[in-house]
Amino acid sequence: MFKRSTWILLGLAVAALLGYFLFDNFQQLRQQQQAERARLFHFAPDTIARIEIRQQQEGEPEEILLERTPEAEEGSRWRIIRPIQSAALDFPVEQLLNSFSRLTPQITLEGAEDLAAFGLDKPRHQIALFPQEGDPYRLDIGNDNFDGSGFYARPEGGEVVLLASTQKGSLLPSLLALRDKTLLRFDTAAVKSLQVQLAEAEPEVVRLERQENTWQIVEPRELPADDLNVDRLLNTLSRLQAVEFPAETKAELAPYGLEKPSAQLTVKLKDGKTLTVVLGAEKEGQVYVITSEHPAVATLLTSTADILRSDFEELRDHRIARLNPNQVGPVTLESQGERVTLNPLPQEKGSLDLRWENPEQPGQPVNLSSLFSSLNAARAKEFLPETDPDAQKALAEPDLKLTFEAKGEDGRDPLRLSLTSAGLRAYVQSSYQPDIAVIDLSTFNSVETEVNRLLEGKAEETRDQRGGSSSGS
Structure with missing residues (x-):
């Protein structure tokens, strides 16, 4: 049996461990509370219903307005309302909200009155977050500090603060970074037929039809198709992503080589819907494109366009046998x-x-x-x-x-x-x-x-x- 002194020492050890554990938790809680109090703003990101970003882009003012979509709607949780109408990408928007909610000053310049010295008299960037209820959270962003490690900012009615430069990028996403770049989206299993028309190919038109679990070329003549290459083409089409948007409408197509396209693809779905993709001129590693599902003129990477411009030889089956x-x-x-x-x-x-x-x-x-x-x-x-x-x-x-x-x-x-x-x-x-x-x-x-x-x-x-x-x- 243990001696009484042994039990006492064991009890003291347990008490010491318990005390250390409680003290450590207390310290962590205290640090969290201090960090929370030090933040510029106190809100939950999911309570924000609208975002306004005003900034100077190449000398021109730009205002971006985003609104949260109703939860019942499918797809993106956010939509761009101005300067264009477009679905927004959730990731950069959520990143903005999270960064904004965690802004913690490195230095607070109490009593600073000369706002021009910090670029805050006429701030180049302004962000406003509108919650579902209550007043908006506003932040003016001014100049960088002398070594670029931080930037000056000022919450509405507050003091000038210095914030870490690492937070600036996520606070000020560009319109291109925010917008959904999806040009076409469909289920490849729902495709009934595919036509590829190339301006400088022989034959010019290749039409394929799905036959059970394989693809068959039916024009210019009946031949087995290369299922892997057809699937690669359809997979690229089904999640077609733009690189840039040089024009928001299709009013002027000639400058982009889209009046006399280099390629046109037509996808027919089993439900009767027809989707089209038209490729135009090439410039600096990108190819101009328009689709039936998007209002803008966009660009694709040349490597993506090359997949879409698959010709007859690439689409026909080069196997001499398909033996199961x-x-x-x-x-x-x-x-x-x-x-x-x-x-x-x-x-x-x-x-x-x-x-x-x-x-x-x-x-x-x-x-x-x-x-x-x-x-x-x-x-x-x-x-x-x-x-x-x-x-x-x-x-x-x-x-x-x-x-x-x-x-x-x-x-x-x-x-x-x-x-x-x-x-x-x-x-x-x-x-x-x-x-x-x-x-x-x-x-x-x-x-x-x-x-x-x-x-x-x-x-x-x-x-x-x-x-x-x-x-x-």
């Missing part, structure tokens, strides 16, 4: 006079592996995943018309002929591929593509190696049959 093993039925492989048809086997319960089998060699399942991977990874470096003489000559007797039939009663036509190499080039002709694809020779070699591996069993069987016939004779 789960949807592939019988597969026929032909090479160097050998031919084999592999039929899909029922998938074993609890297994994700897919197997095919040569009906002439039962009990010897084969895995086609490497062949599928090689074909799905293959990309056309360029496309040639089917009338190209060199390609026609090379494909007259192809090195490989592959046929992939759909599983079950899918209803789709089989995918037929003819592949051949000629010198340093390799050609692919697909039943899904009218043009002839040129692929890397290394890609062709990978496919050929895999096909020949799968045909080895068939070749050995043929040799065995020939050997047996010779012995019998």
